[in-house]
Amino acid sequence: MKRNYFSILSLLGLLGLASCEKVLDKTDLGSVNGSLIFKDSVLARMNLDYIYDQNLPASWGGTWGTRPDLSDESSGESKFFEGTLLVNDVADFGTALNATNNYGKIRVINTFINDVNGGTIAQATKNRLNAQAQFFRAWRYFDLVRLYGGVPLVTKPLQAVGVEARDAAFLSRNTTTETYKQIVSDLDSAMLFLPGKWGSSDWGRITKGGAAALKGRALLYAASPQFNPTDDAAKWQASYAANKQAYDLLVANGYGLHASFDQLWFQEANNPEAVFLTGFNTSTGDQTKKNNGYDNSTRPSYAGTAGGSNQPSWEMVKAFPMKDGKKVGESTKYTYSDQLFYKNRDPRFDKTIAYNGANWPLNGNTSYKLWTYFAGGKTVETKASNTGFYTRKAINPTVGVSDVQYSGTDWIEIRFAEVLLNLAESACGINSLEEAYTHLKAIRKRAGIEAGTDGLYGLKANMTRAEMFEAILFERQIEFAFEGKRFWDLRRWKLIEKTLNGKRRTGVTINLKTTGVPADFATTRDNVDLDVAYTNYFTIVTKQLDTKYAINWKPEYYFFAIPQSAIDNNPKIIQNNTWGGGFDPLK
Template sequence: MKFRYTTIYALFFLCCFTHCTKAILDKKDLGAVNESDVWKDNKLATAYVNKLYDDNLPGWNTSDAATSDEAPGGDAIMYGQLTINSFDLWSYSNIRNINILLKNIDGGTLPAATKDLLKGQAFFLRAWDYFGMVRLYGGVPLILEPQKITDNLEVPRDKTSACVAQMVADLDNAAKLLPASWTGDDLGRVTKGAALALKGRILLYYASPQFNPANDAVRWQNAYAANKMAREVLEAAGAGLYDKFANIWFDEMNKEVVFVNRYAYPDKVNDWNAATRPLSEAQNATGANHPTLEMVNAFPMKDGRPITDPAAGYDPVHYWKNRDPRFAATIAYNGCPWELSGKAGRRQWNYVGAETQFLSETGFYCKKAVDVSYSRFFTYNSSTDWVEIRFAEVLMNLAECANETGNTSEAYEILKLIRKRAGIEAGGDNLYGMKPGMNTDAMRDAIRLERKIEFAYEGKRYWDLRRWKLFEKELNGKVRHGLVITLLIPQNEFSKIQDTVNLDQNYSQYFKDSLVAVDKVFKVDFKSNYYFYPINTTHLELNGNLKQTNGWDGGAFDPLQ
């Protein structure tokens, strides 16, 4: 968040110093601000909430793509090598701090409107924390008040259904208390629309096969209603699809941004650009998010048809030509224009020998959210905001729920909006390359493909494959692929013409592309018990009432209840 962290924390510590100075004269506690004073002072209470944001918001993750078909890697998950202690997301310290606010703020003297705004943000963040754990493990202990040392601290796991109900209740409370939008320095705080969008996502997960193997229709209806309301509320507040897909990450707080973590150099930075760029244009990191050939081939043509359609006009040599415009915004292929570090006319070369160190192992780099204006220093000190939920996700969540509740025509209309914004041609039938007359099953496949393309490298693919329970069907027993690109003339000769060579016509004169497996030792082997992960033994040893998840070391907790 760009809430002027430095100023706010300076104020916080100034208040601490002021209270301590007064305490010397009054001979009171010299330790810190009295907790009860926080709920009487708007600056202190706001600083407290800002710290909750800092501790709880999601952010950039350079390893997510590797735990799917987007990029190589993800060894333990992708090769079936997880252990009972591989995961340890246990957010109760953060939840306790949220609970402290919710327990005590009404006892303070702040104006009621201020209390409501602060409580609304706390309710949202508590739901977010529980969602992070529930999508990993299923039900977890529901702790809704700050525990005292005299309390029974060995709280058992609550049913998944109870956890979902609590998250929904928290988000309903948040939606009642939060504004439709913020202005000025408060831009980036969660809103009523963000609360409803997260509620829609949670209920979509709960209706999906991971949590809903019996395909309970009521869950789909609930998810549909929640996502429809989220769309309506967000649109009323001015949200919508941003017309420049490639700039969603760079035009800050554009109308597509729903739930965001804001960054600002030097106080709060990320290394996404460094990890994603080639090393020659980065600093201190590289090697993440290299697109697999499977991902590259998922993008349709500009007319929306898949590359496997004989009528699409796909050219397997000049594979980048006439593709969905999201292809060029996402994939850096050999010879493409990519003016990194502000270098006018720069082209990206991915052939063997083009980079002296750490050449992409797939023959591709990822362009998503990579700011070409950054110098190498700023690739490791980036202030690009992380957008956790954008309006396109709200639409796609709604399309999925609409299709599963028999409203396939509504899903068509949403996919048309997504594809129109992407720049895909409408075609004579105005279907943007989609097949006419799709039934529920065919539309489900279309929606899943659209999510794969639209949200590529945004930390969504792994979670989608997991909630759809598709790892085994889609990936097990397979390997991911890339291209080894060989330069066919001496490099010193090519360097003389590389800025002007026309690869749209002469690619095969200069390069040979060879298929290569990037999973070189093992095939993908995602285990069936990975859809719900184990509780780390550290927590089991501290709490004798915690049951392990079914399918893990004698587990007796059913995450489907």
């Protein structure tokens, strides 16, 4: 993105704008009253822009970043997978007087809504401003509930001074059901006043369909086994209704799957797949700079100034199906072998995984080939990939080394593809399996998977409800690889132990053989047939990436502990029952 859509100026900076002299002339800026701000729609909108800046996902992969190390996508040491998580380790709850933690952000939002309502700007303008703020309040509470279960619900700014104000701020935790109800209420209210689509100058702001999509995601979580261990049909019905509403609203306003799975990241205004996004820019200045660091940190280090993060595990590489949509080992049309792992795979494979010998346009070089092998025990890379692979999703091929640290590629938190798969999963939840098939096939068709003679794009015919759920989660693993979704999917389905416990993720070392290799291979390799090279010149050796411990996720991690500092700060907060307290996060 070449410019910011949302100002990140502080309030004092806003008050100093020359264009606002009509409001602030001869006013003490050190003690400005909110009523002055909300007489002026320009100033009110600038305050809203601050809320956008504070609450939009700040990095690639959402609120927790990509974190592929918390799944089977990649590796990385963590207390979560070591099984040593302590009560204070998930500190997203926030107790300090800080505008950057969850409750600090909620206070800013509540104050904004209160002041907008007390201002004198037109009611229609108030409604639209408040609708956007309510979306972000729902976003904050969704972040909290999926971590901890029910939390104290604060919808009005609390007083900050005095003993009575302190005592009034000692709020008990609302139930998980009440927390989800508040999220839905805020999003329903937001949808009443948000547009279906903004004009190009406001592209990237929250739309009616974006609010509906977040509601659909939230209620899908509420229906998932983490929150719905009894498979309550009413929760699945509510999830289906919400996701169908999101789908209908978005389609009616021109949203849909982008034509290209890999190029969807590089279209900005009017991108049909971008439902909820964070805009980044290419600025090198200090005041409006908001660069996306993902590209620079993910590409190989010699192709950027940092590089080498988000390296795919061997498990992730082997997870992709074949071109006919069948899983590895299940296809009767395409044979899989570890030695030729890259052959005849789902087209999303080559658009997600960068591997030894792959053609990977980088730095404007459309014929560039990536080599990650070892020769004579030494890497041919400047710095070797730890897994043998790189992630190539959303790496801009035209941006060069000197500019990549200023990448402006936007992060799409909710893609239309997610809306489709959320709807498919919800449809499966209510036993509408044919509808689930329809949405899964749409995703696979866009991916380029072969339709097959049955037109099922590799999907098994006549799946049961359980088989369909499994197929949808598998599709999400492939479609959303390295988009920060896999951990949350495994967690909400309570599948982390089954999928990962007792295992160690692996990578590969690709070695050049010491005999039978042409003497000039290092200089001619770009012109060698890749199948010939892998068959005759390379050996593939697997290696453990988790060297210190086997993965040991514990059941109590499905609802993290409320930090003890929050309990010390508020004696009415009760700890989750899975961490020794009396609060049941399933109620």
